[in-house]
Amino acid sequence: xxxxxxxxxxxxxxxxxxxxxxxxxxxxxxxxxxxxxxxxxxxxxxxxxxxxxxxxxxxxxxxxxxxxxxxxxxxxxxxxxxxxxxxxxxxxxxxxxxxxxxxxxxxxxxxxxxxxxxxxxxxxxxxxxxxxxxxxxxxxxxxxxxxxxxxxxxxxxxxxxxxxxxxxxxxxxxxxxxxxxxxxxxxxxxxxxxxxxxxxxxxxxxxxxxxxxxxxxxxxxxxxxxxxxxxxxxxxxxxxxxxxxxxxxxxxxxxxxxxxxxxxxxxxxxxxxxxxxxxxxxxxxxxxxxxxxxxxxxxxxxxxxxxxxxxxxxxxxxxxxxxxxxxxxxxxxxxxxxxxxxxxxxxxxxxxxxxxxxxxxxxxxxxxxxxxxxxxxxx
Amino acid sequence: xxxxxxxxxxxxxxxxxxxxxxxxxxxxxxxxxxxxxxxxxxxxxxxxxxxxxxxxxxxxxxxxxxxxxxxxxxxxxxxxxxxxxxxxxxxxxxxxxxxxxxxxxxxxxxxxxxxxxxxxxxxxxxxxxxxxxxxxxxxxxxxxxxxxxxxxxxxxxxxxxxxxxx
Numbered sequence: 001x002x003x004x005x006x007x008x009x010x011x012x013x014x015x016x017x018x019x020x021x022x023x024x025x026x027x028x029x030x031x032x033x034x035x036x037x038x039x040x041x042x043x044x045x046x047x048x049x050x051x052x053x054x055x056x057x058x059x060x061x062x063x064x065x066x067x068x069x070x071x072x073x074x075x076x077x078x079x080x081x082x083x084x085x086x087x088x089x090x091x092x093x094x095x096x097x098x099x100x101x102x103x104x105x106x107x108x109x110x111x112x113x114x115x116x117x118x119x120x121x122x123x124x125x126x127x128x129x130x131x132x133x134x135x136x137x138x139x140x141x142x143x144x145x146x147x148x149x150x151x152x153x154x155x156x157x158x159x160x161x162x163x164x165x166x167x168x169x170x171x172x173x174x175x176x177x178x179x180x181x182x183x184x185x186x187x188x189x190x191x192x193x194x195x196x197x198x199x200x201x202x203x204x205x206x207x208x209x210x211x212x213x214x215x216x217x218x219x220x221x222x223x224x225x226x227x228x229x230x231x232x233x234x235x236x237x238x239x240x241x242x243x244x245x246x247x248x249x250x251x252x253x254x255x256x257x258x259x260x261x262x263x264x265x266x267x268x269x270x271x272x273x274x275x276x277x278x279x280x281x282x283x284x285x286x287x288x289x290x291x292x293x294x295x296x297x298x299x300x301x302x303x304x305x306x307x308x309x310x311x312x313x314x315x316x317x318x319x320x321x322x323x324x325x326x327x328x329x330x331x332x333x334x335x336x337x338x339x340x341x342x343x344x345x346x347x348x349x350x351x352x353x354x355x356x357x358x359x360x361x362x363x364x365x366x367x368x369x370x371x372x373x374x375x376x377x378x379x
Numbered sequence: 380x381x382x383x384x385x386x387x388x389x390x391x392x393x394x395x396x397x398x399x400x401x402x403x404x405x406x407x408x409x410x411x412x413x414x415x416x417x418x419x420x421x422x423x424x425x426x427x428x429x430x431x432x433x434x435x436x437x438x439x440x441x442x443x444x445x446x447x448x449x450x451x452x453x454x455x456x457x458x459x460x461x462x463x464x465x466x467x468x469x470x471x472x473x474x475x476x477x478x479x480x481x482x483x484x485x486x487x488x489x490x491x492x493x494x495x496x497x498x499x500x501x502x503x504x505x506x507x508x509x510x511x512x513x514x515x516x517x518x519x520x521x522x523x524x525x526x527x528x529x530x531x532x533x534x535x536x537x538x539x540x541x542x543x544x545x
Contacts, residue, residue: 051386052388052391078390155389155390156388156389156390157390157393157394158390159394160388160390160391162391163390163391163394163395163398166394166395166398166399167398170398170399170401170402173402173406174402174405174406174409174410177406177409177410177411177414178409178410180410180414181409181410181411181413181414181417182413184413184414184416184417184418185413185417188417188418188420188421188424189421194414198414198418201414201415201418202418205415219415222411222415223403223406223407223411223412224403226406226411227399227402227403227406227407227411231399231402250386250388250391251386251387252387252388252389252391252392252395253391253392253395255387255392256392256395256396256399257395257399259396260396260399260400260403
């Protein structure tokens with residue numbers, strides 16, 4: 001009971017802060033843009049929120065003099081462009097300046113770093129006139145410019161905002177679970193944070209690993225399952241905080257996780273697993289030949305679905321949540337805003353569930369694939 | 380899909396892969412193994428304790444059953460002993476009775492035999508005395524009545540023979 005009370009309070013506080021921060025943000029931009037189409041602005045803001053960033057921005061606003069102010073701190077940019085180039089992202093001045101390192105010039109364009117000349121010219125491939133018309137979620141014409149920069153893109157290994165959070169979560173997990181493990185040396189009863197975490201660890205073991213992999217073989221997969229479960233869960237939860245971070249809605253992150261699942265499945269697969277892929281037992285030979293490529297494709301589709309599922313769920317959650325918060329600024333009356341707040345509140349609670357659910361599903365399906373890989377022949 | 384590919388950040392992918400695998404390896408060594416080991420140890424301990432408790436309970440039941448069995452056996456034995464004692468008592472009594480009967484009978488027979496012999500002796504004595512008396516009487520009678528002694532004797536013996544018939 002104490003936990004749930006605490007978490008409710010925490011959620012309430014987070015939302016107050018979230019509302020405060022984003023409200024401040026928008027008010028600031030409004031002053032600047034004035035007649036700017038509010039809907040477009042909100043949409044841009046959401047798109048921006050979904051992207052990774054080279055700065056750690058808590059929020060930005062515009063002063064009365066029309067000057068942009070950013071609250072946050074710069075992060076290191078690490079490029080590989082005929083040698084290692086390291087500098088702070090503050091040199092970009094939030095995309096407004098060209099950074100110069102060792103005689104090379106780099107500019108930010110849509111959160112991506114391009115190699116440019118001293119003026120920061122971005123050359124475009126395709127014509128600016130070529131526009132693709134699609135309908136957006138509001139049923140309005142969405143104009144996408146087909147032109148994309150043709151500038152050279154150096155290998156960007158920067159510590160971006162998302163990388164910072166990955167490191168933070170990794171550190172947090174290591175410290176918490178290490179201290180939890182140390183407590184067990186004194187007595188086998190869980191103490192402190194272990195009282196909360198042990199049931200979760202046991203849940204992963206008893207409800208995910210053992211039923212899917214089997215009593216005898218689950219042990220070697222436990223480390224991965226536990227790490228991925230807590231990692232995805234914690235990082236999803238962080239995505240709901242007003243820090244404005246969303247790591248798991250980057251396809252690169254979910255791709256990395258799904259790839260590890262795929263590699264573990266592939267390298268621990270036993271003879272029976274491969275036999276079921278390349279030479280399905282119990283079906284006629286022509287069918288075996290047809291099934292083999294399908295089954296082989298299946299081994300890629302399974303982790304691919306893991307990747308897309310996590311990515312899409314978290315992205316969708318963020319888009320919907322931010323759109324509903326954005327409604328507050330469109331309605332601007334005493335019915336719309338409370339309604340939008342209530343909806344956002346309800347949706348946030350749902351997102352809390354989704355954060356845990358997606359972690360559970362990712363772990364569960366990974367365990368299922370591992371289980372298939374080590375299943376013994378029953379024929 | 381194209382948007383996804385365009386969004387794909389190789390840097391983020393590399394960082395995620397490296398950091399995650401690093402975290403995985405570190406946690407495996409420093410957290411998951413000790414935690415799972417401790418939990419397993421504790422579960423085993425609990426299982427052992429439960430098994431021991433179960434065994435103790437069974438033992439208890441066995442002991443109770445044993446003592447009950449012993450009690451039952453003792454009761455049966457006691458009953459048997461009592462029964463035997465009763466039988467022995469009865470047999471002793473009946474034997475004693477029989478013996479007494481036999482002894483009594485014997486004594487009665489002896490007494491009867493004694494009485495009979497006494498009676499015979501008495502009768503014989505009486506007979507002798509009666510004979511003597513009779514002889515004396517006869518002698519006196521015959522002394523007076525008869526002179527011939529031979530004749531007198533013959534007469535007395537005849538008369539005695541008559542008495543014997545009585």
